[in-house]
């Protein structure tokens with residue numbers, strides 16, 4: 001029997017054209033496609049005829065399949081000799097459970113390959129013309145989570161730019177943590193929502209008013225929260 005293989009593919013941040021050439025080619029060849037909500041649905045049009053297409057879900061608070069079920073599904077399809085495309089939003093290893101899938105497949109001795117994707121952590125700013133570094137001015141950037149499942153306290157390291165994912169529902173605590181680390185309320189920051197899609201939006205503010213502004217403009221996930229003077233660049 002043909003040996004199965006799982007490709008863990010980064011779909012990019014939203015615009016389907018931002019997937020890599022390699023990711024798209026493996027997607028087209030797949031016998032089964034298991035996709036998350038954050039991966040662009042437009043990519044499903046490339047599924048070959050007869051491919052099994054399965055939504056694994058996973059948006060804030062909504063999981064169609066639990067992680068254990070997803071791991072098992074990938075394993076079972078590969079064991080049947082199938083080529084599987086596991087399509088994940090952004091990059092599959094940036095604040096993602098892609099690593100858990102890879103470890104499970106490794107344990108089960110299933111062949112797999114990770115195909116990197118463009119992460120929303122970088123693409124969100126860039127889609128509004130905001131760089132994340134600038135020679136001689138901004139030399140450090142940290143990518144952080146705005147919500148920790150472990151219950152541990154949030155991070156606000158001392159570097160030029162902070163990029164938080166999953167911060168929308170916890171913005172009060174995120175801002176408190178950043179202020180406590182010594183940044184003034186006047187520090188500029190932005191929320192960038194649905195970056196690289198037709199609905200993309202930027203909400204600007206500073207640490208003193210961003211929570212109010214996010215409420216006023218009904219900022220919703222998926223959005224990244226970027227803090228630091230570098231956000232003064234851009235459109």
Ligand SMILES: C[S@@+](CC[C@H](N)C(=O)[O-])C[C@H]1O[C@@H](n2cnc3c(N)ncnc32)[C@H](O)[C@@H]1O
Nearest residue numbers: 014090091094119120165166194195222223224
């Ligand atoms: C579970 S993480 C997955 C991150 C993904 N692996 C990546 O590399 O972009 C989900 C978070 O990514 C961010 N995100 C994903 N897509 C986004 C987009 N198009 N615009 C803004 N933020 C996005 C949001 O912060 C969202 O809550």
